[in-house]
Amino acid sequence: MATISEKIFSRASGHRAEAGEIVEAEVDYAMSHDGTSVLAIKAFTEMGSERVWDPERIVVPFDHIVPANNSTAADLQRMVRSWARDQGIVHFFEGGRGICHQVFPEEGFALPGTLLVGADSHSCTYGAFGAFGTGVGATDMAEIYSRGRLWFKVPETIAVRISGRLGEMVLAKDLTLMLVGAIGADGATYRALEYLGETVESLSISGRMTLCNMGVEMGAKAAIVPADGTTEEYLRGRARGPYQPVRSDPGSYDAEMEFDVSDLSPQVAVPFRVDQVRPVGDLAGTEVDQVFIGTCTNGRLEDLEIAARILKGREVKARTLVIPASREVLLQALSSGVLEALVRAGAMIGTPGCGPCLGAHMGVIAEEEVCLSTANRNFPGRMGKGGLVYLASPATAAASAISGEITDPREV
Ligand SMILES: CC(C)[C@H](C(=O)O)[C@@H](O)C(=O)O
Ligand code: SF4
Structure with missing residues (x-):
């Protein structure tokens, strides 16, 4: 019996990973943006690393301050651009292409069953595609730049089942805010949230991304919607490669919660x-x-x-x-x-x-x-x-x- 997170960490670490365990796992794709790349590159250099582990698996979108608003930002951005060029980073996205968490899925890197790590707290957004997406700090990212691997504590999973039809002008954001209010800013600390039920299944990819995006606002390491037909449809023609969706086995959760959103008002x-x-x-x-x-x-x-x-x-x-x-x-x-x-x-x-x-x-x-x-x-x-x-x-x-x-x- 295993959850989505346990299954993803089992594959990525090469042995059966259970919640609570600390494992070393291989990352499928890493992401850092104009802001956090600066610190990650500094740590990478200080660690004595010279070449990145795989220039095809580090995605660098510029989004936080684009176009640059002053000469300090412009200088730092020039430094990141030139590092990316020297390292042969293949997936570099210049300012104007969009927000990292939007560009990453649009470009087909967010795939079901994969381990995705970003140097940005809202990397949990990739859970909308049935992936384990999580955010790390700059030194952890430097380690990933160097070796493509990192230590992780496999999280316990809270299943959140949502039923009921959202009313007119009541959107995925309202559902998300309601959950953050109910679960609390630290209510899911170091857990994975898994969103299930008819309401979640009926959400578009866009709505699922809104929902998973705020997982970290409850302290969650990851927020996951199991991949289904909606996911497949979005990924058709976008996916960077083959992928293997995984599902949690019934009874593998640490805790379960239920919500009915039939009477929910805008929040x-x-x-x-x-x-x-x-x-x-x-x-x-x-x-x-x-x-x-x-x-x-x-x-x-x-x-x-x-x-x-x-x-x-x-x-x-x-x-x-x-x-x-x-x-x-x-x-x-x-x-x-x-x-x-x-x-x-x-x-x-x-x-x-x-x-x-x-x-x-x-x-x-x-x-x-x-x-x-x-x-x-x-x-x-x-x-x-x-x-x-x-x-x-x-x-x-x-x-x-x-x-x-x-x-x-x-x-x-
Ligand atoms: C700049 C970055 C480190 C930060 C984050 O990690 O979330 C930002 O994107 C945010 O939303 O506050
Ligand atoms: S929350 Fe999203 S849009 Fe806002 S700064 Fe962070 S990555 Fe950018």
Whole structure:
């Protein structure tokens, strides 16, 4: 009897791996971006390493500060580019291609049954494809650059079963925020979350990515949706190679939880905790200075589409920033008319990337300003010193953009 995580670590370590055990495992693909590559390269060099283990299995997308906002960022980015060139890194993605967690799956690296490690906490997003995706720090990444292997503690798994049909204008993000509120910011520390049940099965890849993306906000090492037909369909023509999906054996879980989302309303996480989650109705009327639709949580086509549906033919009152998660998303939004509807409504459009998500550039807010964001974190100072970040779905964000205050998307 074994869980998905145990099966993945068994294959990657070459022996039967059980939860609680520490194993050395071989990584299938590694990822580091413009931000964390800087530190990982420094550690790699300090370790005395000269060549990377496999230039085809290290993926480097530029996304956190693109285009560079000052000469320090430009210098560091030049250093990473030239290191990648010297090492012969094959999968280097220049700024504008998109957010690492969006580009990585789009390019077919996120495959069922694989072990994927990123130097970024939201690498748990790859669990949406039935993979074990996890984030590590720069020194661990340097070790992977060098040897392609790392020590891992095989996590116990909490099965989270979700039933019920999501209502009109109630999205995967609302389901995700509800779970973060219920499980808590440290409720899944060092566990793997496995999402099951009819509601999860009915989610699109985009919705599954939103769900898995916030796994780390509950402390989880990984958040996994078992691969199925929806996964296969997405991977057709994208997958980088053959893959072997794995499933958990019944009864292999450490704990099980159940939720019914039939009556769920749109949810909002209030500053400064991701698990301080309330129904949108409780916050209706809270004034909003800026609305931000984007990030690795909610910057995909589906997210922009729902926002455009709400904003079409209307005018935003709060300043509104839309940043597509990738060039692929931007192009689709362009050809489908989604982008035009957003621009006509008064939205600013940014270069695909992280944008102001972590307060670095392109939409940082002022002290005491309120931003309603579709991102995954609302810690103090996250989008600018003294600013307040509320987290919600793209539908709630669009509805609130029109009125300039937090608004239930079912009421516009
Ligand atoms: C910059 C990076 C290390 C960080 C992370 O790991 O999550 C960022 O992406 C974030 O969302 O805060
Ligand atoms: S969009 Fe935000 S949460 Fe996602 S990787 Fe970028 S900074 Fe981190």
